[in-house]
Structures are given as structure tokens and as C-alpha cells.
Amino acid sequence: MMANLPKGDKREKILQAAAEVFGIAGFHEARIEEIAERAGIGKGTIYLYFKDKQELYLAMLQYQLASMVERLRLRLEASGTAVERLTGFLVEFFVLVRHYRGLPASQVRPPHACEERCRGLLLAARQTIHQMLTQVFRTAEEETIPEDLEPGFAATVLLGMAQGLAMDYLLGGNDFDPLSAAQKLVHLLCRKRDAGG
Amino acid sequence: MMANLPKGDKREKILQAAAEVFGIAGFHEARIEEIAERAGIGKGTIYLYFKDKQELYLAMLQYQLASMVERLRLRLEASGTAVERLTGFLVEFFVLVRHYRGLPASQVRPPHACEERCRGLLLAARQTIHQMLTQVFRTAEEETIPEDLEPGFAATVLLGMAQGLAMDYLLGGNDFDPLSAAQKLVHLLCRKRDAGG
Amino acid sequence: MMANLPKGDKREKILQAAAEVFGIAGFHEARIEEIAERAGIGKGTIYLYFKDKQELYLAMLQYQLASMVERLRLRLEASGTAVERLTGFLVEFFVLVRHYRGLPASQVRPPHACEERCRGLLLAARQTIHQMLTQVFRTAEEETIPEDLEPGFAATVLLGMAQGLAMDYLLGGNDFDPLSAAQKLVHLLCRKRDAGG
Amino acid sequence: MMANLPKGDKREKILQAAAEVFGIAGFHEARIEEIAERAGIGKGTIYLYFKDKQELYLAMLQYQLASMVERLRLRLEASGTAVERLTGFLVEFFVLVRHYRGLPASQVRPPHACEERCRGLLLAARQTIHQMLTQVFRTAEEETIPEDLEPGFAATVLLGMAQGLAMDYLLGGNDFDPLSAAQKLVHLLCRKRDAGG
DNA sequence: AATGAATGAGATTTCATTCAT
DNA sequence: GATGAATGAAATCTCATTCAT
Numbered sequence: 164m165m166a167n168l169p170k171g172d173k174r175e176k177i178l179q180a181a182a183e184v185f186g187i188a189g190f191h192e193a194r195i196e197e198i199a200e201r202a203g204i205g206k207g208t209i210y211l212y213f214k215d216k217q218e219l220y221l222a223m224l225q226y227q228l229a230s231m232v233e234r235l236r237l238r239l240e241a242s243g244t245a246v247e248r249l250t251g252f253l254v255e256f257f258v259l260v261r262h263y264r265g266l267p268a269s270q271v272r273p274p275h276a277c278e279e280r281c282r283g284l285l286l287a288a289r290q291t292i293h294q295m296l297t298q299v300f301r302t303a304e305e306e307t308i309p310e311d312l313e314p315g316f317a318a319t320v321l322l323g324m325a326q327g328l329a330m331d332y333l334l335g336g337n338d339f340d341p342l343s344a345a346q347k348l349v350h351l352l353c354r355k356r357d358a359g360g
Numbered sequence: 361m362m363a364n365l366p367k368g369d370k371r372e373k374i375l376q377a378a379a380e381v382f383g384i385a386g387f388h389e390a391r392i393e394e395i396a397e398r399a400g401i402g403k404g405t406i407y408l409y410f411k412d413k414q415e416l417y418l419a420m421l422q423y424q425l426a427s428m429v430e431r432l433r434l435r436l437e438a439s440g441t442a443v444e445r446l447t448g449f450l451v452e453f454f455v456l457v458r459h460y461r462g463l464p465a466s467q468v469r470p471p472h473a474c475e476e477r478c479r480g481l482l483l484a485a486r487q488t489i490h491q492m493l494t495q496v497f498r499t500a501e502e503e504t505i506p507e508d509l510e511p512g513f514a515a516t517v518l519l520g521m522a523q524g525l526a527m528d529y530l531l532g533g534n535d536f537d538p539l540s541a542a543q544k545l546v547h548l549l550c551r552k553r554d555a556g557g
Numbered sequence: 558m559m560a561n562l563p564k565g566d567k568r569e570k571i572l573q574a575a576a577e578v579f580g581i582a583g584f585h586e587a588r589i590e591e592i593a594e595r596a597g598i599g600k601g602t603i604y605l606y607f608k609d610k611q612e613l614y615l616a617m618l619q620y621q622l623a624s625m626v627e628r629l630r631l632r633l634e635a636s637g638t639a640v641e642r643l644t645g646f647l648v649e650f651f652v653l654v655r656h657y658r659g660l661p662a663s664q665v666r667p668p669h670a671c672e673e674r675c676r677g678l679l680l681a682a683r684q685t686i687h688q689m690l691t692q693v694f695r696t697a698e699e700e701t702i703p704e705d706l707e708p709g710f711a712a713t714v715l716l717g718m719a720q721g722l723a724m725d726y727l728l729g730g731n732d733f734d735p736l737s738a739a740q741k742l743v744h745l746l747c748r749k750r751d752a753g754g
Numbered sequence: 755m756m757a758n759l760p761k762g763d764k765r766e767k768i769l770q771a772a773a774e775v776f777g778i779a780g781f782h783e784a785r786i787e788e789i790a791e792r793a794g795i796g797k798g799t800i801y802l803y804f805k806d807k808q809e810l811y812l813a814m815l816q817y818q819l820a821s822m823v824e825r826l827r828l829r830l831e832a833s834g835t836a837v838e839r840l841t842g843f844l845v846e847f848f849v850l851v852r853h854y855r856g857l858p859a860s861q862v863r864p865p866h867a868c869e870e871r872c873r874g875l876l877l878a879a880r881q882t883i884h885q886m887l888t889q890v891f892r893t894a895e896e897e898t899i900p901e902d903l904e905p906g907f908a909a910t911v912l913l914g915m916a917q918g919l920a921m922d923y924l925l926g927g928n929d930f931d932p933l934s935a936a937q938k939l940v941h942l943l944c945r946k947r948d949a950g951g
Numbered sequence: 952a953a954t955g956a957a958t959g960a961g962a963t964t965t966c967a968t969t970c971a972t
Numbered sequence: 973g974a975t976g977a978a979t980g981a982a983a984t985c986t987c988a989t990t991c992a993t
Contacts, residue, residue, distance in 0.1 A: 191388035192472055195988060196955095205954040207990080216988065275389050289528075319528075320521065320548060327524030331486075351517060370977095392963065402979040407964070567956095585782035586866050589984065599958040604985065669783055683922075714942060718911065721918030725880075725910075745911060786967060787976095796975040798969080807967065958990080969979080 174212050176202045181223040186263055190220055190274050217277050224273075224281060228288040231259055239295045245303035246353055252296070253325055253345035260329040261341070293318050308353050317352065324348050371409050373399045378420040383460055387417055387471045414474050421478060425485040428456055436492045442500035443550055449493070450522055450542030457526040458538070490515050505550050514549065521545050568606050570596045575617040580657055584614055584668045611671050618675060622682040625653055633689045639697035640747055646690070647719055647739030654723040655735070687712050702747050711746065718742050765803050767793045772814040777854055781811055781865050808868050815872060819879040822850055830886045836894035837944055843887070844916055844936030851920040852932070884909050898944050908943065915939050 180201035184193045195216060199206045213219040238251040273281035296318035300308060308317060328344055377399035381390045392413060396403045410416040435448040470478035493515035497505060505514060525541055574595035578587045589610060593600045607613040632645040667675035687709075694708035702711060722738055771792035775784045786807060790797045804810040829842040864872035887909035891899060899908060919935055 188472065191386075199955095206988095207954050208952085210989070211952070275385060316544070320545075323524030323528060324517065324521050325524065326527045327520030327522065330523045330527050331520060347513070348517075391961095403963095404965080404979055405977075408977070413963070582866060583782075585780075588982095600984095601958050601986080602956080605956070610984070669779065710938070714915065714939075717918030717922060718915045719918065720921045721914030721916065724917045724921050725914060741907070742911075790976095797967095798975050799973085801968070802973070954991100954993085956990105956992095958987100960986105960988100962986085963984090965981105965983085967979100967981100969977105970975100971977095972975085 173202075173204070173208075175226075177204070177209055177212055177219070178223050178226045181219055182227050182263070185220060185223060190216075195219075217274055220274065221277060221280055221284070224284050227263065228284055231263075232288050232291050234259065235292055236295060239299055245299055245307045246349055248299060249296075249321065249353070250342075250345045250349050253321075253348055254341045256325050257329065257339075257341035257344060260332065289322070293322060296321060312352075321348065321352055324352075370399075370401070370405075372423075374401070374406055374409055374416070375420050375423045378416055379424050379460070382417060382420060387413075392416075414471060417471065418474060418477055418481070421481050424460065425481055428460070429485050429488050431456065432489055433492060436496055442496055442504050443546055445496060446493075446518065446546050446550070447539075447542045450518075450545055451538045453522050454526065454529075454536075454538035454541060457529065486519070490519060493518060509549075518545065518549055521549075567596075567598070567602075569620075571598070571603055571606055571613070572617050572620045575613055576621050576657070579614060579617060584610075589613075611668060614668065615671060615674055615678070618678050621657065622678055625657075626682050626685050628653065629686055630689060633693055639693055639701045640743055642693060643690075643715065643743050643747070644736075644739045647715075647742055648735045650719050651723065651726075651733075651735035651738060654726065683716070687716060690715060706746075715742065715746055718746075764793075764795065764799075766817075768795070768800055768803055768810070769814050769817045772810055773818050773854070776811060776814060781807075786810075808865055811865065812868060812871055812875070815875050818854065819875055822854075823879050823882050825850065826883055827886060830890055836890055836898045837940055839890060840887075840912065840944070841933075841936045841940050844912075844939055845932045847916050848920065848930075848932035848935060851923065880913070884913060887912060903943075912939065912943055915943075 177198065180198045181193075183201060184198045188194075188197075195209060196206050198219075199209055202209075209219065213222060235252055235255055238255045239248055241248055241251060243251070293315075297314045300312075300314035300317045325348065328339065328348070332339060374395065377395045378390075380398060381395045384390075385394075392406060393403050395416075396406055399406075406416060410419060432449055432452055435452045436445055438445055438448060440448070490512075494511045497509075497511035497514045522545065525536070525545070529536060571592065574592045575587075577595060578592045582588075582591075589603060590600050592613075593603055596603075603613065607616060629646055629649055632649045633642055635642055635645060637645070690712035691708045694702060694706075694711045719742065722733070722742070726733060768789065771789045772784075774792060775789045779785075779788075786800060787797050789810075790800055793800075800810065804813060826843055826846055829846045830839055832839055832842060834842070884906075888905045891903075891905035891908045916939065919930070919939070923930060
């Protein structure tokens with residue numbers, strides 16, 4: 164009785180709860196028991212799915228990064244001009260940062276023992292996003308960006324600026340409007356440096 | 361005789377050791393005993409100078425931030441054109457980030473119990489730097505930056521991009537050349553956007 | 558299976574062990590680990606039942622006082638003359654003091670931080686006993702005590718003398734025979750002061 | 755310059771300070787540094803006069819007990835009837851207890867490592883007092899106490915009752931008037947039990 | 952499979968005591 | 973002699989992990 168969830172669902176529930184708790188509290192201040200409670204299961208059950216706290220953390224990180232990359236991909240592959248898609252991308256990026264407030268932060272200082280593996284996951288996600296951005300710049304309408312701005316560097320700068328603003332937000336706690344911030348950044352980078360005059 | 365350091369020096373020695381250990385290990389993985397060892401003193405001595413681990417952390421943060429702000433100020437108040445000084449500022453910024461590798465990271469996820477106080481210190485440092493940058497943009501030679509780029513926003517963007525690159529570095533571990541990165545960023549922001557053609 | 562004790566029993570086991578160790582060593586010299594060992598459990602388990610050392614101490618005190626009051630009540634509510642019941646009470650009192658040798662002592666200098674709460678528990682126990690004694694004196698056969706000895710004061714004096722002897726014992730270590738001491742005290746207080754007859 | 759006190763005086767100053775601090779805080783909660791501060795000297799100086807905390811405690815105990823015994827002796831050897839002198843003794847006793855509130859308490863639970871030596875000091879003081887009391891009872895005017903009350907037992911009872919009341923006071927914190935308490939106790943013990951006369 | 956009571960390693964912090972000045 | 977900065981042993985308490993049910 165009590166039709167149990169299929170196994171995959173319980174794992175995901177744990178990962179969701181882990182994302183919340185690790186996000187709020189960071190790796191060390193996060194309590195396994197709190198994660199279990201949020202997932203609506205017993206403490207011991209977590210150890211049926213994950214070897215230890217660290218593996219749970221890594222699995223959660225991978226899971227969240229994949230989900231984020233997917234949401235960002237949707238924005239970049241939407242229809243519209245390059246400027247529109249880049250703006251949509253940035254808005255989504257900022258929304259994600261604000262939503263998973265603690266998650267990016269928790270990545271900055273991963274548990275020492277798995278620093279390398281964390282870095283690997285983050286790097287992979289970043290490269291995927293970077294490639295998607297580069298592709299957008301490469302195929303953008305001619306007039307969108309200055310001719311001397313190489314697509315790869317443009318992607319680096321856009322991502323860098325976005326991360327910079329996000330970091331600002333995370334550190335300083337000064338809130339900001341995702342849409343207007345996105346527009347300003349895109350404007351700064353994409354507008355042809357012109358004006359002829 | 362009188363070989364002993366004057367009192368202020370021992371406090372600073374502890375703060376230096378604390379910066380190293382907190383930087384490498386983060387607040388929670390840092391062990392008080394390790395800090396004492398690096399400072400070449402006994403565990404208990406730290407408690408003569410700081411009430412507890414958290415106060416030591418905050419004092420260390422304040423101390424390091426003040427030192428960083430001072431080094432950045434020197435670059436911005438040096439002689440030279442605005443472009444030269446901004447480039448110098450960014451180079452110094454990147455060097456600091458690479459040197460104090462862990463310190464900025466440790467700020468991202470401070471111990472929950474003193475999150476507010478950490479934020480306060482960081483915000484203050486950031487505002488000081490932002491003001492210095494704004495002043496540079498405001499007094500820059502006319503042709504340095506686009507007319508429609510407000511000095512305050514220019515400062516925000518420059519700082520944001522710098523932080524973005526630094527975060528990239530911290531997260532991804534992909535090393536980069538401070539000078540060339542600085543030049544690219546300044547070029548991107550400062551060059552008049554005309555090209556004339 | 559089901560060999561485990563029901564939950565209440567483990568708590569009591571801890572309280573028993575705590576009474577022994579606190580009794581022997583006093584609050585500050587008592588080590589949590591020693592209590593755990595005596596209770597046959599792990600150190601951490603104690604913290605599942607009691608918030609910290611102080612709360613354990615207070616719980617132990619309450620537990621022991623309740624048990625003592627109960628044993629004294631049985632003696633005062635037994636059948637027999639007032640003199641017999643008072644003697645029984647004193648004998649029990651002295652036996653308790655000798656058995657829980659350290660317990661009363663540990664109450665005299667409770668940890669400063671919970672002095673008030675300790676005092677409250679002790680006062681409550683003492684008042685209960687005082688009331689029971691007063692009741693005995695009030696309903697005693699007319700010829701038992703001098704007419705000018707008010708029941709409440711008689712109770713105070715009896716209890717005071719008993720505590721005085723006990724303190725003597727605790728301080729000086731001079732052993733004594735509970736029964737003979739009890740008889741002497743009761744004799745002193747209860748015999749009608751007439752002689753005249 | 756700065757004519758130093760003769761050595762004996764500094765030792766006594768420390769003992770006075772120790773009595774205060776041990777009295778207030780008990781052996782374990784008393785801090786050596788606090789004692790030094792009250793004595794107006796440096797922490798290290800205490801160790802020139804006493805081997806360690808325990809020896810200081812024992813010396814303080816001896817010093818205070820001697821002083822108390824002396825004050826009590828003066829009352830018992832004063833002029834006046836036995837009843838007057840006993841009353842004076844009890845008043846002094848209660849005043850001492852209230853003044854050195856913590857001292858007797860601190861004796862009840864001495865540091866485990868010197869329990870025996872503490873007990874020895876206490877026992878000696880008590881015996882001296884007991885002998886003085888016995889002598890008073892022995893030489894008292896015939897009509898003062900019942901014939902069947904042996905002087906030694908009378909002394910034991912008087913001292914016991916006094917200690918009982920004091921304990922009550924120490925434990926319960928219920929204040930009382932020394933004079934009236936003294937009179938009641940003496941009255942209870944000394945009045946000839948005839949009434950008849 | 953799921954649980955949560957039990958565990959104990961390990962961290963912070965205090966404070967009696969030492970000793971260089 | 974006098975000092976107090978420095979020390980480190982020892983105590984409490986937390987929490988990831990285990991395992992009997």
C-alpha cells in the first residue's frame with residue numbers, strides 16, 4: 164500500500180532539497196538532516212542514494228548546472244534577433260542567480276576535498292554556455308557587433324560582465340532589475356561603435 | 361634583548377596567517393590551530409587578540425580589504441592618462457585576485473552568523489573603489505570614453521567585468537595574463553565608438 | 558528482539574548515572590564522558606536527551622529530589638504514633654544523606670549560571686517536606702510536644718537539626734548511627750517539657 | 755622608592771582577595787586572575803606565595819577558619835550568663851555565615867584532589883568550637899539546661915541546629931534575623947523543661 | 952527499502968601555570 | 973621580587989555516518 168514513487172523520483176526529490184539547503188546554507192552549514200526533512204524522508208535514506216555528503220553535493224551541483232544550462236539554451240535558441248536572444252539569455256541568467264541565490268555562491272568555495280571535481284563540473288557548464296554564446300555572435304547579423312570584436316572574446320566578455328553583476332549582487336546584496344541590467348549590458352557590447360561621428 | 365616584536369606586530373602576524381589559512385580553506389575548514397602554527401604562536405594566544413574565530417575572520421577581512429583598497433588607490437592616483445591608470449588598476453586588481461586567491465572566495469559565503477557584517481565590510485570597500493573609478497572617468501580626457509557613458513555606470517561596468525573575469529578565474533581555474541586582460545577590458549570600454557566608418 | 562529498553566528507561570539510566578557522577582564529583586569536576594560511560598552509552602547520546610550539561614544537571618536534581626520527597630512522604634504517612642513516624646522520617650533522611658552523599662553537597666554550590674533554578678527546585682522540595690512535617694505536628698497526640706511549640710516552628714527546627722547533623726556528617730566525615738541520632742533528636746524536641754509530673 | 759609592604763601583608767592581601775572570590779564563585783568558577791586583581795597585584799605574583807590554586811584555596815580556608823574561630827571564641831568567653839553568651843555566639847555565627855556567604859558553601863564541595871585536607875581543617879575548627887561550647891554547658895548555671903542533657907550532646911545539638919539554619923539560608927536564600935533566630939534556638943535548648951515550676 | 956537512535960571523531964575555547972623581562 | 977603575555981591540556985558539544993529493526 165502507499166504506492167511508492169518510482170526510485171528516480173525519490174532521488175530527484177533529495178537533489179531538489181539538497182539544492183535548496185546547500186544553496187541557503189553552503190556546504191558546511193548545511194545539515195543532512197535538514198535536507199532529509201525537506202525531502203520528506205528519513206536521514207538514513209539519503210545514504211541509500213548517495214555515498215556521503217560530498218557525493219550528494221556533487222550530484223546536486225551536476226543536476227542543477229544541467230538544468231540551468233538547459234534553460235539558458237532555450238533562450239539562446241529562441242527565435243528573434245541576436246540582440247533579443249542575448250537579452251533573453253541575460254534576463255534568464257539573472258533570474259537564475261537570484262533564484263538559486265546561494266547555489267553559485269556555494270560553488271565558489273566547494274569543500275576542499277572535491278574542489279577539482281566541482282571545478283570540472285563548473286568548467287564544463289561554462290564552456291557549454293560559452294560555445295552557445297559564441298555561436299550567437301558568429302551568426303549574428305553583421306551590424307550587431309563591431310567588426311573587430313571576435314565572437315569568442317565577445318562571449319567571454321558578455322559572460323564575464325554577467326557574472327560580475329551577479330557577483331556584485333551576491334556580495335553586496337544590492338538588488339537590481341534583471342531586464343534593465345540585461346539591456347544595458349547588451350547595449351554596451353553590441354551597439355555598433357559608430358555613429359559616424 | 362628586546363628581540364620581541366612590538367605588540368602590534370604579533371596581531372598583524374596573526375592576521376596574515378589568518379588570511380592565508382582562511383583563504384586556502386574557507387571559514388569552516390580553516391582550523392584555529394593551523395593559523396596559530398603558521399603565525400608561529402600557540403593556539404591560546406590568538407584568543408588574547410581576538411574574541412573568537414568569527415571575530416578573527418572579520419578582523420582579517422577588514423585588514424585585507426583595507427590593504428587591497430590602498431594598493432588599488434595608488435594605481436588610480438598615479439600619474440598618466442586615464443587609460444593608463446585604469447589599465448594599471450586592472451592589472452593590480454587581477455594580481456591581487458591571483459595572489460589572495462582564496463580571500464575573495466571566502467567572502468562569497470561568509471559564516472552565516474556574521475553575514476551582515478561581512479557584507480558591510482565588502483560593500484564599503486567596493487564603494488570606495490567605485491568612487492575612485494568614477495572620479496577617474498569623470499575627469500578623463502574628453503576623447504577617452506563615449507559621451508553617452510555616464511561615469512558612474514562606466515565604473516560599475518568596469519568593476520563588474522573585472523570581477524566577472526576574476527570569478528571566472530576563481531571558478532574555472534583557467535589562468536590568464538593580467539596585463540593583456542586589463543588592456544582588452546579598457547579598450548572595450550574606453551575607445552571612442554566611432555571608428556568613423 | 559525488542560531487547561532495547563523503552564525510551565523512558567534510557568533517559569532514567571542517564572539520570573541515574575548523572576546522579577552518581579555529579580554526586581561524587583560535583584558539577585564542575587563531573588565529566589560528561591564519565592556519565593555516558595556509567596550509563597553504558599556514547600557521549601553524544603546524552604545530548605539527544607538533554608540540551609547541555611546544565612540541563613542534565615537540573616533534570617538530575619529534579620529527579621532525585623522527587624524520589625527523596627517520595628521516600629520521606631512514605632515514612633510520615635506510615636501508621637504509628639507521631640514519635641514513631643518522625644523517627645522513621647529522620648532515619649530515612651539520614652540514610653538518604655549517606656546514600657546520596659554527594660548529592661546534597663552538589664546542591665550547595667550549583668553552577669552559577671543556574672543558581673536560581675537550582676534554588677527553586679530545592680526550595681520546592683523543602684517546602685513539601687516542611688508541610689508534611691507541620692501536618693504531623695499539628696495532628697500529633699496532645700502529649701507529644703510542648704503546647705507552646707507551634708507546629709510550623711517545630712517542623713523548622715526538626716528539619717534544621719536534621720540538616721545540621723547531615724551537614725556535620727558531610728563536612729566532617731564523622732559517621733553516625735541514623736537510628737540513634739533520630740531518636741535523640743525526636744526525644745529532644747517532642748518530650749513534654751514537664752518533668753514536673 | 756615606593757616603600758613596599760612587608761611580605762606578610764601581601765600574603766594576607768592575597769588571602770583576603772581569595773576568600774572573597776572563592777566565596778562568591780566557588781573553587782572552580784573562581785579565576786586566579788580575578789583574585790590577583792582584587793589583591794591589586796599581578797597574576798604571577800600569587801605563584802610566588804602559593805604553589806598552585808589548590809594550595810591557595812587551602813591556605814585561604816585555614817586563614818578564614820582561624821579568624822572565625824577567634825571571633826566565636828570571643829563571644830563565648832565574654833562575660834555574662836551562659837544563655838547570654840550562647841546567644842551571642844549564635845548571633846556571631848549567623849552574622850559570619852551571612853557575611854562569608856559563599857565560604858561555608860565552598861567548603862561543602864571542595865576540589866576533589868584535596869577533599870581530605872579540607873575536611874581536616876573543617877573538622878579541627880569544628881572540634882575547637884565544639885569544645886568551647888561543651889565547656890560553656892558544663893560550667894553553666896545549674897538551672898540553665900535540663901539535667902539529662904549531657905554537655906557534649908548539648909553542644910552537638912546547638913551547633914547542629916545552627917548549621918541547619920545556616921544551610922537553610924544558604925540553600926533556600928530565605929533570609930532571617932540573626933538575633934531572633936539565636937534566641938529561639940537557645941530558648942528551645944536551654945529552658946528547663948519543667949514548666950511546672 | 953526505510954528509518955532514526957546511537958555514536959565518537961574532531962573542533963573551539965578556557966584558564967591555570969610558566970618564564971623572559 | 974613582580975609581571976602578564978604566552979601556552980596547551982582538557983572539556984563541551986556537533987553532526988556525518990552507521991546499523992538494528
